[in-house]
Amino acid sequence: MRYFARFRELAGVDEEYLELPSGSRVGDLIEIIKKRHPRFRNEVFAQNEEADVNVSRNGSYVSFDEELRDGDIVALFPPASGG
Amino acid sequence: MLSERELERYDRQIRIFGVDGQEKLKKAKVAVVGVGGLGSPVAYYLAAAGVGTLLLIDEQKPELSNLNRQILHWEEDIDKNPKPISAKWKLERFNSDIKVETFVGKLTKDNIKEVLTGVDVVVDCLDNFETRYLLDEFAHKRGIPLVHGAVEGMFGQVTTIIPGKTKCLREIFPKPLKKKENLPILGATAGVIGTIQAAEVVKLITGYGEVLANKLLIIDLAYGSFEIVELV
Numbered sequence: 569m570r571y572f573a574r575f576r577e578l579a580g581v582d583e584e585y586l587e588l589p590s591g592s593r594v595g596d597l598i599e600i601i602k603k604r605h606p607r608f609r610n611e612v613f614a615q616n617e618e619a620d621v622n623v624s625r626n627g628s629y630v631s632f633d634e635e636l637r638d639g640d641i642v643a644l645f646p647p648a649s650g651g
Numbered sequence: 652m653l654s655e656r657e658l659e660r661y662d663r664q665i666r667i668f669g670v671d672g673q674e675k676l677k678k679a680k681v682a683v684v685g686v687g688g689l690g691s692p693v694a695y696y697l698a699a700a701g702v703g704t705l706l707l708i709d710e711q712k713p714e715l716s717n718l719n720r721q722i723l724h725w726e727e728d729i730d731k732n733p734k735p736i737s738a739k740w741k742l743e744r745f746n747s748d749i750k751v752e753t754f755v756g757k758l759t760k761d762n763i764k765e766v767l768t769g770v771d772v773v774v775d776c777l778d779n780f781e782t783r784y785l786l787d788e789f790a791h792k793r794g795i796p797l798v799h800g801a802v803e804g805m806f807g808q809v810t811t812i813i814p815g816k817t818k819c820l821r822e823i824f825p826k827p828l829k830k831k832e833n834l835p836i837l838g839a840t841a842g843v844i845g846t847i848q849a850a851e852v853v854k855l856i857t858g859y860g861e862v863l864a865n866k867l868l869i870i871d872l873a874y875g876s877f878e879i880v881e882l883v
Contacts, residue, residue: 573806
C-alpha cells in the first residue's frame with residue numbers, strides 16, 4: 569500500500585504491506601485500511617462511504633471492484649479540486 | 652509570419668521547436684478558465700511563450716487572501732478590478748505582441764459555446780468540478796483538447812484530455828468533489844502545477860514532445876513526490 573498527500577498524514581506512514589485473502593477486491597482493501605487507520609475512516613469516510621479516493625494498482629487507475637493479486641502495489645491519493 | 656522582433660524575443664524557445672512551432676503559437680487562441688492560483692502562472696507563461704490570443708475567464712475580483720498564490724493580481728487590484736481585467740493589464744505590458752481577450756462572468760451551459768468561440772485549447776484552472784464537467788463536455792463536443800489542473804495544500808494533479816483519444820475528465824473523476832471554501836494552498840504549489848499546464852499547452856500547439864494524455868501526474872511537494880498514474 570502506498571499513501572499520497574493528505575492520505576499519507578492520515579495513515580501515518582507512506583507505505584506498508586498488507587495481507588488479504590485471495591479474491592479480495594480494492595473495496596475490501598479500503599475496509600482494512602479504514603480499520604487500521606481510524607483517522608482515515610473518520611476524516612475521509614465519515615459522511616460518505618463513497619468518499620473522494622482515487623486508487624491505482626501497479627501504476628494504473630482502478631475501480632473499487634477490481635480484484636487484487638499477490639504482489640500488487642496499490643496507491644491511494646486524494647483528488648485535488650482547487651485552482 | 653513572425654517579425655524580426657518576435658524572432659529575437661522567442662529565440663531561446665525557437666531553438667526547441669523551430670520557427671514553425673512559434674508560428675503555431677502565434678496563430679493559437681487559448682482559453683484560461685479561472686484566473687486565480689493556476690490561471691496566473693498559466694496565463695503568464697503562455698503570454699511569455701507568445702500564444703497569439705489569450706482568453707481570460709473569471710467572474711471574481713481579487714481579495715487580499717488570494718495574493719499568496721494569484722500572482723497576476725496585486726494589492727491595487729483588490730476588490731476593484733475583476734481578475735481577467737487585472738491580469739490583462741499586466742500581460743499586455745509584459746508582451747505587447749499578443750492579444751488578451753476577457754470574459755468577466757461565469758461559464759454556463761447557455762453561454763459556453765459563444766464565450767469559447769474559436770478557441771484551440773482550453774486550460775482548466777477552475778476551483779470547482781461543476782464547471783470542470785461543463786468544460787469537459789464542451790471540449791468533447793468540439794474536439795478541443797483540455798488541460799486539467801487542480802491543487803490543494805502542497806499537492807496537485809495534471810492531465811491532458813484529448814477528445815477521442817483519452818478518457819474524459821468525468822470518467823477520471825466521476826464524483827463531483829464539493830467546492831471547498833478557504834482551501835489550504837501554497838502559492839508555489841499552484842506555480843508548479845500551473846507551469847506544467849502551460850508546458851502542456853505549448854506541446855499541444857507546437858506538437859513538440861508528448862503530452863500527459865491518459866496519464867495523471869500527481870505531485871506532492873510536501874514529500875517531493877512526482878508520480879504518474881496510467882489512466883488506461
